[in-house]
Amino acid sequence: MSATESSSSSNTLSWQAINLAEVISVILSILLVEWALAPFAVSPWLLGGPPLLAFLLMLYSHRCRGERLQMLGFGRRCFKRALLLLAGPTLLAIAALICVSYLTHSLHLPDRFWARLSLLPGWALLQQYTLLGFSYRRLRHFLHAKQSIMITAGLFALVHAPNYPLMILTFLGGLIWSFVYERAPNLFAFAISHVLLSATVLIAVPEWILPSMTVGYRYLLYHNF
Amino acid sequence: MVTGALVDEVVEEPAPETVARLVRALLIKSLLEILILCLVLGIAGFKYFNPTIRGEITQADAVSVRGWVANPLAPHDPIQLELVIDGRLTAVVIAREGQAEPAVSALLRPHPFVFSFQRLPAGTHSVQVYAVQTTPGRTLSLVPITRRSQTFTLNPDR
Numbered sequence: 208m209s210a211t212e213s214s215s216s217s218n219t220l221s222w223q224a225i226n227l228a229e230v231i232s233v234i235l236s237i238l239l240v241e242w243a244l245a246p247f248a249v250s251p252w253l254l255g256g257p258p259l260l261a262f263l264l265m266l267y268s269h270r271c272r273g274e275r276l277q278m279l280g281f282g283r284r285c286f287k288r289a290l291l292l293l294a295g296p297t298l299l300a301i302a303a304l305i306c307v308s309y310l311t312h313s314l315h316l317p318d319r320f321w322a323r324l325s326l327l328p329g330w331a332l333l334q335q336y337t338l339l340g341f342s343y344r345r346l347r348h349f350l351h352a353k354q355s356i357m358i359t360a361g362l363f364a365l366v367h368a369p370n371y372p373l374m375i376l377t378f379l380g381g382l383i384w385s386f387v388y389e390r391a392p393n394l395f396a397f398a399i400s401h402v403l404l405s406a407t408v409l410i411a412v413p414e415w416i417l418p419s420m421t422v423g424y425r426y427l428l429y430h431n432f
Numbered sequence: 433m434v435t436g437a438l439v440d441e442v443v444e445e446p447a448p449e450t451v452a453r454l455v456r457a458l459l460i461k462s463l464l465e466i467l468i469l470c471l472v473l474g475i476a477g478f479k480y481f482n483p484t485i486r487g488e489i490t491q492a493d494a495v496s497v498r499g500w501v502a503n504p505l506a507p508h509d510p511i512q513l514e515l516v517i518d519g520r521l522t523a524v525v526i527a528r529e530g531q532a533e534p535a536v537s538a539l540l541r542p543h544p545f546v547f548s549f550q551r552l553p554a555g556t557h558s559v560q561v562y563a564v565q566t567t568p569g570r571t572l573s574l575v576p577i578t579r580r581s582q583t584f585t586l587n588p589d590r
Binding site: 221222225229232235236239244246247249250253254257260261263264271 | 446450451453454455457458462464465468469472473476480
């Protein structure tokens with residue numbers, strides 16, 4: 208192997224390592240808050256530190272790589288196509304959830320539903336950006352589409368641990384969203400799908416299946432085993 | 433159907449300086465997160481594990497236990513104390529601000545206490561006094577006023 212080939216191979220390897228390290232770093236920030244910092248009821252400013260650092264890292268990473276908002280899925284590009292691709296699975300999932308709620312008589316309006324609903328669009332867009340606009344894109348730089356889809360869905364489920372009903376739902380959601388993002392990357396369409404599904408889960412899933420949307424240490428704190 | 437073309441469009445070999453900048457950013461982020469973790473653990477440790485209530489058992493005999501207790505976070509508030517002898521709750525008193533032994537600084541606002549009880553049988557006994565932590569912002573808990581329980585032996589002839 209020539210010196211040039213060796214250097215190129217080493218560069219590729221380090222680039223793959225950087226992509227992986229970025230994804231791990233962002234996921235660790237979320238897990239750090241959910242598991243290590245949440246048990247200590249200290250200032251919310253400190254709890255917001257790691258997610259803020261993760262957000263800054265993501266922005267810096269895009270800047271270093273010359274990625275524009277349009278590329279990530281923040282523009283109008285692929286909006287209709289993404290909506291079209293997402294409509295089927297989203298409506299099917301909503302119908303299934305409503306069906307379950309009808310059969311189990313569990314249709315209900317949870318506490319602070321409207322307040323939560325008003326925050327949901329921004330929260331959903333942020334989650335979709337982190338999941339797809341950042342993590343999926345980084346994984347996709349060195350993995351095949353199928354592997355990236357599986358890992359992205361797995362990571363999305365992981366950050367919802369140990370709320371296992373929510374983990375299952377987020378894993379399925381992660382699979383569909385990553386699959387569609389591969390074909391039509393538009394984060395606004397994904398946020399709409401996310402909001403509709405989350406709102407349906409909130410009102411339709413029986414409390415004995417999904418008692419709360421809490422994750423991490425707080426889930427353990429408020430549930431008896 | 434377009435497959436993999438949209439997401440994959442910016443994959444290209446990076447310049448070495450881009451890699452270096454990203455590595456630096458990752459290291460700085462990790463370092464700051466470790467600092468935040470240390471800060472949170474430090475604050476939580478001080479908040480939850482620093483008892484704040486402190487005191488001393490100055491005398492323990494067959495019929496009484498004396499000492500003082502102080503709570504710097506609420507120096508004038510009465511402190512509820514529970515006496516545990518040989519692992520059993522024996523008495524409860526409320527200690528109020530007063531004059532303790534001269535050796536105790538008045539700045540601590542000591543609350544002297546005396547527990548009187550029926551004569552203990554001969555043998556070795558362990559005594560500990562617990563304060564009920566009711567300071568606002570703190571978890572309601574029982575806090576031992578000294579690190580170790582005090583042990584003393586009563587002879588049969590006394």
